[in-house]
Amino acid sequence: MKHVIIEARDIVTSFGDTIIHDHVNCTVYENEIYALLGGSGSGKSTLLREMILLQSFQSGTLNVLGYNLTTITPLQAQDLRRQWGVLFQSGALYSSLSVGENIAMLYREYTDLSPKLIDELVALKIDLVGLPQHARYLFPSELSGGMIKRAALARALALDPKLLFLDEPTSGLDPLSSRQFDALIQQLRDLLGLTIVMVTHDLDTIHNSIDRFALLGDKKVIAEGRLSEVLQIDHPLVDYFFQKGSYGIKG
Amino acid sequence: MQSSSTAHLKIISEPSHTLLQCSGMWTLPYLSTVTYQLETLHPKSLLIWDVSNISELDSAGIALWHLYHRAFEKEGITSELIGINENHSKLYSLLYSGKNEIFSPPTRPSWLYSLGEGAHKNLTGITQFIAFLGEAFVLLFYTLLHPSKIRYRSIVAHIFTTGASALPIIAISAFLIGVVIAYQSIVQLQKFGADIFIVDTIGISLTRELAPLITAIVVAGRSGSAFTAQIGAMKMTQEIDAMKTMGFDPFTFLVWPRVIALMIVMPLLIFFADIIGIFGGMVIAQAQSNLSFTEFIHRLQGALALKHYMIGIIKGPFFAFLIAMVSTYRGMQVSSNTESIGYYTTKSVVNAIFLVIACDALFSILLTELNL
Numbered sequence A: 001m002k003h004v005i006i007e008a009r010d011i012v013t014s015f016g017d018t019i020i021h022d023h024v025n026c027t028v029y030e031n032e033i034y035a036l037l038g039g040s041g042s043g044k045s046t047l048l049r050e051m052i053l054l055q056s057f058q059s060g061t062l063n064v065l066g067y068n069l070t071t072i073t074p075l076q077a078q079d080l081r082r083q084w085g086v087l088f089q090s091g092a093l094y095s096s097l098s099v100g101e102n103i104a105m106l107y108r109e110y111t112d113l114s115p116k117l118i119d120e121l122v123a124l125k126i127d128l129v130g131l132p133q134h135a136r137y138l139f140p141s142e143l144s145g146g147m148i149k150r151a152a153l154a155r156a157l158a159l160d161p162k163l164l165f166l167d168e169p170t171s172g173l174d175p176l177s178s179r180q181f182d183a184l185i186q187q188l189r190d191l192l193g194l195t196i197v198m199v200t201h202d203l204d205t206i207h208n209s210i211d212r213f214a215l216l217g218d219k220k221v222i223a224e225g226r227l228s229e230v231l232q233i234d235h236p237l238v239d240y241f242f243q244k245g246s247y248g249i250k251g
Numbered sequence B: 001m002q003s004s005s006t007a008h009l010k011i012i013s014e015p016s017h018t019l020l021q022c023s024g025m026w027t028l029p030y031l032s033t034v035t036y037q038l039e040t041l042h043p044k045s046l047l048i049w050d051v052s053n054i055s056e057l058d059s060a061g062i063a064l065w066h067l068y069h070r071a072f073e074k075e076g077i078t079s080e081l082i083g084i085n086e087n088h089s090k091l092y093s094l095l096y097s098g099k100n101e102i103f104s105p106p107t108r109p110s111w112l113y114s115l116g117e118g119a120h121k122n123l124t125g126i127t128q129f130i131a132f133l134g135e136a137f138v139l140l141f142y143t144l145l146h147p148s149k150i151r152y153r154s155i156v157a158h159i160f161t162t163g164a165s166a167l168p169i170i171a172i173s174a175f176l177i178g179v180v181i182a183y184q185s186i187v188q189l190q191k192f193g194a195d196i197f198i199v200d201t202i203g204i205s206l207t208r209e210l211a212p213l214i215t216a217i218v219v220a221g222r223s224g225s226a227f228t229a230q231i232g233a234m235k236m237t238q239e240i241d242a243m244k245t246m247g248f249d250p251f252t253f254l255v256w257p258r259v260i261a262l263m264i265v266m267p268l269l270i271f272f273a274d275i276i277g278i279f280g281g282m283v284i285a286q287a288q289s290n291l292s293f294t295e296f297i298h299r300l301q302g303a304l305a306l307k308h309y310m311i312g313i314i315k316g317p318f319f320a321f322l323i324a325m326v327s328t329y330r331g332m333q334v335s336s337n338t339e340s341i342g343y344y345t346t347k348s349v350v351n352a353i354f355l356v357i358a359c360d361a362l363f364s365i366l367l368t369e370l371n372l
Helices: A044-051 A074-082 A099-110 A115-128 A133-137 A145-156 A175-192 A203-209 A227-232 A236-241 B032-039 B059-074 B086-095 B111-145 B152-162 B164-191 B195-236 B239-245 B250-289 B293-303 B306-333 B338-369
Strands: A004-015 A018-029 A033-038 A059-064 A084-087 A163-167 A195-199 A212-217 A220-225 B007-013 B018-026 B046-057 B078-082
Touching: A004 A044, A018 A033, A018 A044, A018 A195, A018 A212, A018 A220, A033 A044, A033 A175, A033 A203, A044 A059, A044 A163, A044 A195, A074 A084, A084 A145, A099 A115, A099 A133, A099 A145, A115 A133, A115 A145, A115 B059, A115 B086, A145 A175, A175 A195, A175 A203, A175 B086, A212 A227, A212 A236, A220 A227, A220 A236, B007 B032, B018 B059, B032 B059, B046 B059, B046 B086, B059 B078, B059 B086, B111 B250, B111 B306, B152 B164, B152 B195, B152 B250, B164 B195, B164 B250, B195 B239, B195 B250, B195 B293, B195 B306, B195 B338, B239 B250, B250 B293, B250 B306, B306 B338
Parallel strands: A033 A195, A033 A212, A084 A163, A163 A195, B018 B046, B046 B078
Antiparallel strands: A004 A018, A004 A059, A212 A220, B007 B018
């Protein structure tokens, strides 16, 4: 059995009277690419935000990398945050810093490496995500959408995290860039041994690069598992989401 | 064997070469001591890295090796790597897949260049502002010929937010200015036993200069910045582009309603500030030199000529025009990045206050020359 990285049990979330999650369960194993799927408003982004400590939930337990998020102390949370990287939907690069400084900031704050080595590492991360070297001196406002995603990925990978969260990594990219991004994510998973959790809508990504996923709908997880397994399930939302029978993914 | 919870580097000097025995965890948190050792190392012409005992390696460890490998190579020292395991070599080839070109940072221009660039930017800024004013006036005349296009509803809404809601802050500022002026003058006037002239001092200085200026500064900080931020936010979300495509002109819809509203409101606010400011002076005159309110008002009727009051009020629309035009112009300059909205809001307030003071100085000179 593989190592469990994230385990959510009976998560209940509500905003005022609106219930978002009604006893949601899901499990992410080591070294897999796991996706949270669902229509708009199904609470997948909320679940991701709960995993990265940006939002609290009413009841249930959520374990990430062995820490229980309901009982975690501020110091443990700080440790945990250094072990993951997060790529936000719009990149969320610090607009007052250049791309290189966005990446270098993490090394300056959290390590005591020499400036020369930090410089080398920044160059390396920029190469790794496929950005040209001159991009490190550009500011976020001077980058295209695809470059922002890559720069944000380089920043997320800065501290060599074991766990990577991606919020709609391919939204706003052209189809070719999306496929390149998928390939890059897979390569990183294979070579760096990453575990990746993402929220996505991209059917091609789901088809090509995802190992397992959870489909959210009706405030619950309707299905969890591999694509081939989930497609066997007879549920109107599964049919709707994968556009079974029409021009969508064929089972 | 050393403990493996940190990175180790053992330097062994052999007759023909230097052997570096690397062991432990060559990962991000543990590299600083190793970096120091490598920095101070003076190897022989052949350097052998034995990496077989490295238990864990990440991108930082690889970058460190690569950095010094390259540095030593530059000094003419050849390196050899022994005992590398397969996973580590895979990781290395992922990170350094031959595309690692060296790119030097863009050079900074000289101070003279920056100075010239700044001056040029300011000059073009002024021409752009004049162009903005020109465009605004073309549309004003067009709207005046088609009065049905005037946005009355919008004007009234802006009168409320820039006028009525500003009363409390203006009241406090004007009252305090009245108090300060009264206090400072009374001390001087008492030396000559000329306490009664406090009425002249307060009446003339407040209505003619201080009330208009204080009101304009408060309005520039309060409404000017709001105008820039509102229009800037609309620019960022492409609302202004949307308006243009629908044929709604931003000048008639956004700029003029704000300018006209502020021009109507400003004289009223100045009048309000006059009253409150004089009241502040009266309170202090009574407290400090027992000048009763009735006596003060009686004296004020003689001392304060109508022209002083009128001059103060007339400045209002001029100040209002400058504040509203500059702040809407700065709002229109906001570009799509998040930083620019803060940058232009600051700029708008600074420019507006400067222009108000410059305009006030112009008024002083002009009116003195006209013997008013």
